[in-house]
Structures are given as structure tokens and as C-alpha cells.
Amino acid sequence: MHIQWFPGHMAKAKRQAIENRNMVDIVLELVDSRIPESSRNPLMDEIVNNKPRLVIMNKADLADRSRTEEWLTHFNQSEKNQQAIAIDAFSHSDITRTKKIIKEMMAEKMAIRKQKGMKPRAIRLMVLGIPNVGKSTFINQMIKKNRAKTANKPGVTQQQQWLKIENDFELLDTPGILWHKFEDQKVGVKLALTGAIKDALFHKDDIALYALDFFIHTYPGRIKEAYHLSEDMTDKTYPELLMELTTHLNFGDDFDRASEKLIFDIRDGKLGAYTLDEVPVEPEETKVSGNE
């Protein structure tokens, strides 16, 4: 689905996310493991504020494992009150691991409640994230049932409902749907390549040229292997390479068709697991103090 975001929608989505945040113990921020930075909402830190946050790197099955490890370290070290976990939302063991981490993160708070003589209660959770990171899938797996997909309509006021999970958790029924980062063209291309935003916003050949550049530099040999090309063609420019690929696929001079095939093949994992975002090199101390 594609959501058209306007300033009014953004303000409302932010306001709702903050209202919901105030009702929960912990915020579960879902990101796509292939684009852990590009799939974050630009105002996420402001929205989450100092609430404990678990960054859930979803779709880890589609991402480059070594880069996922680097991102986990980065998220675990970059903010106080924040931890990270990489999961495949369809994996039962990953969902179990997520529940365990949430309990561990909340253990101290719950122990303090107990010391004060307060009644034990379920840990309250909410899910936040941009469209297509897997929020509905994750919620369904957490509650272990398949219900109708949540309407991804920003700004639609719905009565808040809590979903009970095994007496241990209460999860806000509706995930907080937040907007992407629009301002950076490169982020837009990455979102389009992974299918997070619909292709109509970009020329297919722009996405394909970015993809060729990325794969040839980051995962040399994969393009050659996937399309049974005779040579690496690293000496070619990317437009030349796209032309070569189009001819090789017998698509005549239909570059759009070849671009589309490349994009869909990458989304379908035919070129292997990959991660488009690199962990930033800036010292993380800067980021922590900058947010305070």
C-alpha cells in the first residue's frame, strides 16, 4: 500500500503516536533489516522520547547477516533505554525471543512495582513504524492469530483496543503508522527498491541503476550469477550494463521491462540477502548527547 502523507496527516500521526506512547511501558519500533536507517521515521526519537524502546529489525531473513550484526551493535549502543533484536516475524522462535527480551527489559520496573506492594500487571506494548516494515504481520504473530489486516489509513480515529497476550502482555491493537523520510532522494530509492513505497514515485530505471551500482560494489558477482552473464562487466557504465541486461533478457530495447525485472528479482531475494544501509561511522556519544 502507498500512503500519501501531508503535513496534516503527519501532525496527527505524531500526536496519536505520542498519546499512545504515554499509555504503554515500552515502544516496539519496527524497521526493515535491509534498510535499518532508511525505514525509520525521522521524528522517531522525539516521538519515543525517553520511553524504553525495543528496535525490532524485522525481515532479517532477507538481510545480510553480518550487516545485521553491525546494526544490532549500533542500536544497542546508540541510545540509553534502547535495545535491538533482529527477527523474521514468521519465525515462532524469533517471536518467543522477542517476548523474552521485552520481559527482561521490564523486569526492574515490574520488580519495583512489586516492592511497592502494587499488584502485578501485564506489560503494555505498542508497535510503531513506517508502512510495510511488517507491523501487522508481527502483531498477528504475537497474538498467534490471523485477523483482518489493519487498515493502513493515517489519521483514522479508531477506538483503542488492547490485545491480551498470554497474561504477560497487552498490545495496542492498532500499530502506529508513521511516515518515511521523504527529503533524501537516495532514501526514497532504497524504500522503493525494497517495496516499502510504490514504484510510481520513481522512474524504474533510476531504481535499477542504483541497484546495479549497489550490487556490483557491495556483492560483486551476484548480478553476473543471477543472470548468467558471461563477464562481470565491471568496466561498463551502469546504463551500459542495464542495456546489456535488457538485451540478454531478450527484452529488445525495453529498458523499463528489464529494470522492473531486476527490481522484482531483488525484492524476491533472487539476488540473495542484502542490506542497503551502512552503519554510520560517527561516534555514537555525539548522538546520545545531541538527543538530550
Ligand code: G4P
Ligand atoms: P505493515 O503492517 O508494516 O504495513 O506490514 P505488513 O505486516 O503488511 O507486511 C508487509 C509485507 O512484508 C508483507 O508481504 C509481509 O508478508 C512481509 N513480511 C512481514 N514480516 C516479514 C518478515 O519477517 N520476513 C519476510 N520475508 N517478509 C515479511 P506482502 O507481500 O506485502 O503481503 P503478503 O503477500 O505476505 O500478504
